[in-house]
Amino acid sequence: MTFLAIDVGNTRLKWALYDAHRPGAALIAHGAEFLDHIDRLAExxxxxxxxxxxxxxCVVAGDAAxxxxxxxxxxxxxxxxxxxWVVSSAEEAGLTNGYDHPSRLGSDRWVAMVGARHHVLARGPARxxxxxxxxxxVTVECIDVDGKFLGGLILPGHGIMLRALETGTxxxxxxxxxxxxxxTNTSDALTSGGTYAIAGAVERMYQHLLQHSGQEPACIMTGGAGWKMAPSMTRPFELVDNxxxxxxxxIASRRFGA
Ligand SMILES: Nc1ncnc2c1ncn2[C@@H]1O[C@H](COP(=O)(O)OP(=O)(O)O)[C@@H](O)[C@H]1O
Ligand SMILES: CC(C)(COP(=O)(O)O)[C@@H](O)C(=O)NCCC(=O)O
Ligand SMILES: [K+]
Structure with missing residues (x-):
C-alpha cells in the first residue's frame, strides 16, 4: 500500500513516496521541481x-497548477x-481551526500544523x-495546548522582500x-533586514502565545528556506524537513483507514 504525498507551493512542487499511508511509514523516494517543470514529472x-x-x-499554487x-x-x-487534495476544515486529526473562515486557510499551513502537533505529541505531553x-x-502559526489553531501571520519570504526592494527603489x-x-554594506543590510524581519515577527508571536498560555511554547520550523533562518532565531527552533x-x-491514515 504505497502512498504518494504532494505539496505544491508557490515556488516548488515537493513529492514523496512512502511504503504506507501512516505516520512513520518508510520513505521510498522523494523529489522537488520548480513549478515550471511540473509538466515533465511523468517522463x-x-x-x-x-x-x-x-x-x-495540498496545493496553494492555484487551480492551473x-x-x-x-x-x-x-x-x-x-x-x-x-x-x-486537503481542504482546510474546522477540525482535522485532533486540531481545531480558529480561522474566521476555516476553508480559506492555506491548506499547506493546515497540514503543516497537523504534522507539527503530532510531532510534539509523539515526544511527550501536549504543549x-x-x-x-x-x-x-513565511507563515507563523500559534496552536494552544489543546490543539486549537489560534491564528497566524503571513509575511513575505526572503525572495519577495528583496525583489520588492529592488523594484521599489x-x-x-x-x-x-x-x-x-x-x-556595514548594502548587501548585508538587505539580507540582515529580511532575516531579522522574519525572526522578529516570530519572536513577537512566541510572546503572544507565551502570554496567552502561561507556558513555554515548543517551536518548530520547516520550509525550503528554513535552514537560512535557523541561526538567526531568538528561541531554540527544531528544524523539521518534512x-x-x-x-x-x-491525515491519510485517518482518511484511508488501515
Ligand atoms: N534548492 C532550493 N531550490 C529552491 N528554493 C530554495 C532552495 N533552497 C532554498 N530555497 C528557498 O526556499 C524558497 C522555496 O521554498 P519552498 O518551501 O519550496 O517554497 P514553496 O512551498 O512556497 O514553494 C525559495 O524562496 C528559496 O528562497
Ligand atoms: C500563505 C501562503 C501564500 C503560503 O504559501 P507558500 O509560501 O507555502 O507557497 C498560502 O498558504 C496561501 O495562499 N494561503 C491562503 C491564505 C491564508 O492562509 O489565509
Ligand atoms: K509550502
Missing amino acids: SSWAQLPVPTRMLG KRRVQEQMEQMVRWDVEPQ PLVVVMVGTA AGLHVPTGEVRPFP LIFDGLLE
Whole structure:
C-alpha cells in the first residue's frame, strides 16, 4: 500500500513516496521541481517509481497548477490512483481551526500544523506550539495546548522582500549578503533586514502565545528556506524537513483507514 504525498507551493512542487499511508511509514523516494517543470514529472522523476496506491496532497499554487499535476498523474500508464487534495476544515486529526473562515486557510499551513502537533505529541505531553514555515511566503502559526489553531501571520519570504526592494527603489541592486548584527554594506543590510524581519515577527508571536498560555511554547520550523533562518532565531527552533509530508501521512491514515 504505497502512498504518494504532494505539496505544491508557490515556488516548488515537493513529492514523496512512502511504503504506507501512516505516520512513520518508510520513505521510498522523494523529489522537488520548480513549478515550471511540473509538466515533465511523468517522463522524469516519476517514470521509474513504484506505483502509488493512494495519493493525498495540498496545493496553494492555484487551480492551473493542480490540473497540471493531475495531468502528470493521468499520464502514468501503470498508475490507477485518484488525486485527493486537503481542504482546510474546522477540525482535522485532533486540531481545531480558529480561522474566521476555516476553508480559506492555506491548506499547506493546515497540514503543516497537523504534522507539527503530532510531532510534539509523539515526544511527550501536549504543549503550546509555534509553527514557522519559510517558503515563498513565511507563515507563523500559534496552536494552544489543546490543539486549537489560534491564528497566524503571513509575511513575505526572503525572495519577495528583496525583489520588492529592488523594484521599489533606485539604488538597491546588489548580490546576496551575510546576516550581520551591524551590517556595514548594502548587501548585508538587505539580507540582515529580511532575516531579522522574519525572526522578529516570530519572536513577537512566541510572546503572544507565551502570554496567552502561561507556558513555554515548543517551536518548530520547516520550509525550503528554513535552514537560512535557523541561526538567526531568538528561541531554540527544531528544524523539521518534512512537516507537510508528516501532516499528509497523519491525515491519510485517518482518511484511508488501515
Ligand atoms: N534548492 C532550493 N531550490 C529552491 N528554493 C530554495 C532552495 N533552497 C532554498 N530555497 C528557498 O526556499 C524558497 C522555496 O521554498 P519552498 O518551501 O519550496 O517554497 P514553496 O512551498 O512556497 O514553494 C525559495 O524562496 C528559496 O528562497
Ligand atoms: C500563505 C501562503 C501564500 C503560503 O504559501 P507558500 O509560501 O507555502 O507557497 C498560502 O498558504 C496561501 O495562499 N494561503 C491562503 C491564505 C491564508 O492562509 O489565509
Ligand atoms: K509550502
